[in-house]
Amino acid sequence: MDEHVERELTERIQAAAGSRTPLRIRGGGTKDFYGLALEGDILDTRGCRGIVAYEPTELFVTARAGTRLEDIERALAEHGQMLAFEPPHFGAAATVGGCVASGLSGPRRASAGAVRDFVLGVKLVDGHGQILRFGGQVMKNVAGYDVSRLMAGALGTLGLLLEVTLKVLPRPAAERTLRLEMPEDQALAALNRWAGQPLPISGSCVFGQEVMIRLSGAAAAVAKARESLGGELVSDGPAFWEELREQRLGFFGDGVPLWRLSLPSTTPPLGFPGEQLIEWGGALRWLHTWDRADRIRDAAVRAGGHATLFRGGGEEERRVIGVFQPLPTALADLHRRLKQTFDPAGILNRHRMYEAW
Amino acid sequence: MDATTTGEGNFTAVDGPRLVAALRGVLLADALLHAREDLVPYECDGLSAYRQVPLAVALPHDEAQLVAALKVCREHGAPVVARGAGTGLSGGAMPHARGVVVSLARFNRILRVDPLGRTAVVQPGVRNLAISEAAAPHGLYYAPDPSSQIACTIGGNVAENSGGVHCLKYGLTVHNVLRVRAVTLDGEALELGSAALDAPGFDLLALIHGSEGLLAVITEITVRLTPRPETAQVVMAAFDDAGRAAGSVAHIIAAGIIPAGLEMMDRKAVEAVEPFVHAGYPLDAEAILLCEADGTPEEVADEIAGVQEVMATSGAQDMWVSRSEAERLRFWAGRKAAFPAAGRVSPDYYCMDGTIPRRRLAEMLGAIAQMEKKHALRCMNVFHAGDGNLHPLILYDANLPGELERAEAFGAEILELSVALGGTITGEHGVGIEKIDQMCVQFAGPELEAFHRIKAAFDPAGLLNPGKAVPTLHRCAEFGRMHVHRGELKFPDLERF
Numbered sequence: 001m002d003e004h005v006e007r008e009l010t011e012r013i014q015a016a017a018g019s020r021t022p023l024r025i026r027g028g029g030t031k032d033f034y035g036l037a038l039e040g041d042i043l044d045t046r047g048c049r050g051i052v053a054y055e056p057t058e059l060f061v062t063a064r065a066g067t068r069l070e071d072i073e074r075a076l077a078e079h080g081q082m083l084a085f086e087p088p089h090f091g092a093a094a095t096v097g098g099c100v101a102s103g104l105s106g107p108r109r110a111s112a113g114a115v116r117d118f119v120l121g122v123k124l125v126d127g128h129g130q131i132l133r134f135g136g137q138v139m140k141n142v143a144g145y146d147v148s149r150l151m152a153g154a155l156g157t158l159g160l161l162l163e164v165t166l167k168v169l170p171r172p173a174a175e176r177t178l179r180l181e182m183p184e185d186q187a188l189a190a191l192n193r194w195a196g197q198p199l200p201i202s203g204s205c206v207f208g209q210e211v212m213i214r215l216s217g218a219a220a221a222v223a224k225a226r227e228s229l230g231g232e233l234v235s236d237g238p239a240f241w242e243e244l245r246e247q248r249l250g251f252f253g254d255g256v257p258l259w260r261l262s263l264p265s266t267t268p269p270l271g272f273p274g275e276q277l278i279e280w281g282g283a284l285r286w287l288h289t290w291d292r293a294d295r296i297r298d299a300a301v302r303a304g305g306h307a308t309l310f311r312g313g314g315e316e317e318r319r320v321i322g323v324f325q326p327l328p329t330a331l332a333d334l335h336r337r338l339k340q341t342f343d344p345a346g347i348l349n350r351h352r353m354y355e356a357w
Numbered sequence: 358m359d360a361t362t363t364g365e366g367n368f369t370a371v372d373g374p375r376l377v378a379a380l381r382g383v384l385l386a387d388a389l390l391h392a393r394e395d396l397v398p399y400e401c402d403g404l405s406a407y408r409q410v411p412l413a414v415a416l417p418h419d420e421a422q423l424v425a426a427l428k429v430c431r432e433h434g435a436p437v438v439a440r441g442a443g444t445g446l447s448g449g450a451m452p453h454a455r456g457v458v459v460s461l462a463r464f465n466r467i468l469r470v471d472p473l474g475r476t477a478v479v480q481p482g483v484r485n486l487a488i489s490e491a492a493a494p495h496g497l498y499y500a501p502d503p504s505s506q507i508a509c510t511i512g513g514n515v516a517e518n519s520g521g522v523h524c525l526k527y528g529l530t531v532h533n534v535l536r537v538r539a540v541t542l543d544g545e546a547l548e549l550g551s552a553a554l555d556a557p558g559f560d561l562l563a564l565i566h567g568s569e570g571l572l573a574v575i576t577e578i579t580v581r582l583t584p585r586p587e588t589a590q591v592v593m594a595a596f597d598d599a600g601r602a603a604g605s606v607a608h609i610i611a612a613g614i615i616p617a618g619l620e621m622m623d624r625k626a627v628e629a630v631e632p633f634v635h636a637g638y639p640l641d642a643e644a645i646l647l648c649e650a651d652g653t654p655e656e657v658a659d660e661i662a663g664v665q666e667v668m669a670t671s672g673a674q675d676m677w678v679s680r681s682e683a684e685r686l687r688f689w690a691g692r693k694a695a696f697p698a699a700g701r702v703s704p705d706y707y708c709m710d711g712t713i714p715r716r717r718l719a720e721m722l723g724a725i726a727q728m729e730k731k732h733a734l735r736c737m738n739v740f741h742a743g744d745g746n747l748h749p750l751i752l753y754d755a756n757l758p759g760e761l762e763r764a765e766a767f768g769a770e771i772l773e774l775s776v777a778l779g780g781t782i783t784g785e786h787g788v789g790i791e792k793i794d795q796m797c798v799q800f801a802g803p804e805l806e807a808f809h810r811i812k813a814a815f816d817p818a819g820l821l822n823p824g825k826a827v828p829t830l831h832r833c834a835e836f837g838r839m840h841v842h843r844g845e846l847k848f849p850d851l852e853r854f
Binding site: 142221337 | 473517531532545552561567658712714811813
C-alpha cells in the first residue's frame, strides 16, 4: 500500500517532468500562505502517511511526509519526548513534510535549534522522478553531502519529501514562565546578557513593555533561575507559548502586512512605524507595518540579517517585491544551478520561493 | 597511491612549470612553495598511509590572493586541495599529483569576539581551541571539541563537520556555525548562512558542512559561542557484560537524560590503557561507561543521581563518581589515551569510524567478537556510546604476512555491518580518500549521481579536491578496500578519541 502510494506520486512527477507541467506539493495546506506563488496541479502528500519507526531510546522518529504533525507530537509525548524545535502548525492539518519543507521553528529555536538542526534523514522524489535517500537515523553521519538538511526550508522546490527522520529530545523535567516589565532596548540588552549565562531559558517574547521568559530544565535549575531573574510567575505559561507559536496572539491578527525579520540578537530597536513583537532573545522580530519593503530589507541587511514578507500584502505587491530577501547575484546563480540539478524541468513548486524559478 | 589513477578526472595535461610560473605572477614570494623539499611536508594529512607530493603549495595572505591563485588553477585546469592543519584522519587533504595545495595557514586571525551576541568571527586557519581560549574571559566557549582540538582548525572542522565527545548534548560543527564565507573556484565569494539564526534561500550552510573541500574554499566563519557550564562531574560504571553496558546507555536516554558525554570502553580497551594512564579503571570489568553531567551545581547533582540510579538498575556492578576536577580529568584521561594505548600494545592498528543505532551496540559487539575469531585478530572497542559512533581499533602487525589483509577484511566487515544495522560508514572522520570505496556500500547510484551534480553546481570544472569523498560509479564498479597503519599516523602526541 505504501509502496503503491509512493509509486503513484513518483509516476506523477515523472509524467509532469515529461510534459513540463508544474506541480504544487501540498500536505495539510496550513502553510499555503507562506511563500511567493502557488502554481500547478496539487500533488497531495496525505496518502503517504504514518509513523514508520519511533525509537525513544534512539532519539529519532521516522514518519512519512503526509503524517500529521500533531499525531507525531502525541506519539512522542507518550514517551515524554518532543520535537525540540517546537514547530508551528498553523492548523490541525499540518503535516511533518510541510514542517520540514517550510523550515519554520518555534519559540524554543534560539536555545534548542531549528528544524534543520534536527533533520537526520530524508527519502524524496526529485524532479527526475527518482527516489533518493540521504542521511539516516543516526546523529553522527558525515558520509556524502548533507542533502537532508538542505531540504529543510527548501519549500519543496528541490524534491517531494516522502519520509523524514527527525531527532527528538526528552521533555524538560520542569518548565516555568515569568513575566517581567521593561522597555524594548533594556529587554534586548537583558535577553542577550542572560543568553550568555548558563541559564535554562527556552523561550522569550517581548511585546510593548512586557517580557515573557520560559525556563526549562531540571527542577532545581529552573527554580534557581526563576529566583535570579525575578518577575512574576505566570500560571498559564504553556498556553501562552502555544498561542505565540501558532500566531494566535492578538498581535498577529490585524491585517497589516506581517514582516519576519531575522537579525543578530543584539540589533538595536529598528524604529519602524507599526507594532512589533520580539522572539528568540532578540534574533526574531515580527513587524506589522505598511512601510516600504526596500526600507525594511535594507535595514535588515545592514544589521546582518534578512526580512521575509511573512503574511499579507496584495498578490501583485508580493510578486513585485518578493516574499524572501533577494539573493546576491553569485548566490542567486548558485540557487538556480542547484534547482536545475534537482528539478531540471522546473516543475516542483515553481515560483514558490523566488520569481526566477 | 597516485591520485591521477583514481578515475576521477584526468589532469595529466596540467603543465607544472607553466602553472608555477603563473602562480608566481599572482602570489608574493613567501606565498608559494614549489621546491620538492618544501612540498614534502604537505604530502599527507593525519592519514599518512596515503601520500602525494603536489606541484605547488600556495599560502595566500588574504582572500584576494586566494582568488587570484584559484583563477590561475582554473585557467590551467589544475586540481586544488584546500588544507588547514592537516590533522584529518581520512586523507581529505591529501594533495593531488597534478595539482596545488592551498594552505589556509595564514588565515589565522580571530577577527571579532562579540560577548553580548555570543559569536566569534574567525578565519579558517584559526585552531579550534584558540576560539574557546579567546572566548573564555567572557565565560563562553566554542562547544564542538574534536579530540585534535589543540591543533585542528575551524575551517577543517566545517569541511568535515567535526564532532567530539560532547556532541550528544551540544551538537556537531553544523549546529554551532552561523555563517561561512567561501570562494568558488571561479572566484565568486559566497555568504552562506548569516549573522542571524537563518538566511534566505536554500540551507547552503548545511551543505558546506562536511563537504570535504569539494564545493568551495572557506575564508571566514562566524561561530556561535556557548556559556561555559559552571561545573561538570563524571560517573564511571563497571559492567560484567558489554551488552548490559550498552543496554544501560539506552536506559539513560530513556530516562530523559541527555548527558554531556557518554562513552564506553570494552575490556580490551581498558586493559590496554590502564597500565599506561593509571586512570583507576577496574580491570575485571567487561565494559565501562563514562557518563558526564554538566551545568549548574543543582543540575549536575540531579543528573548524576539520575544516572547512578539508572546504571544501578541496569546492571552496573560498581560505580565511582568524580569527587574533584582532578579526578574527573583522570577518568577521562584513560578514554582519551585509547588510540596511543592501541599503539603500545600492537605494532599497527586500524581505526574504524562507523555509527550505528544505539540499540544495535550489543549486536555489533557480538559480531565484532565473532569477527575477531574469523580473522584471528584482536579488536579493542571504544565508542561514543551516546550517539552510537564506534571506534573499533583492529590490532595487527603489518610485518606478519597476511595480517594486513585480514585487518582490511575485518574493517570492511565492520563498516558494511554498520550500514546493514542502519548506520553509516563514517560518523565524524569523513570519507576523504580512505573510505571512498565504502561509500559504494552506503549509497546507490542515483544518490551518488545527485552528489556529483551538486558538486558540479558549485564547481563546474571539477577542480576542487577531485577524487575524494564521493566515488564515481566507475570506481564503485571496481570496489576495493583501504586501510590505516598505526606506524603512519601523524601527530602521535595528539589525543584521538
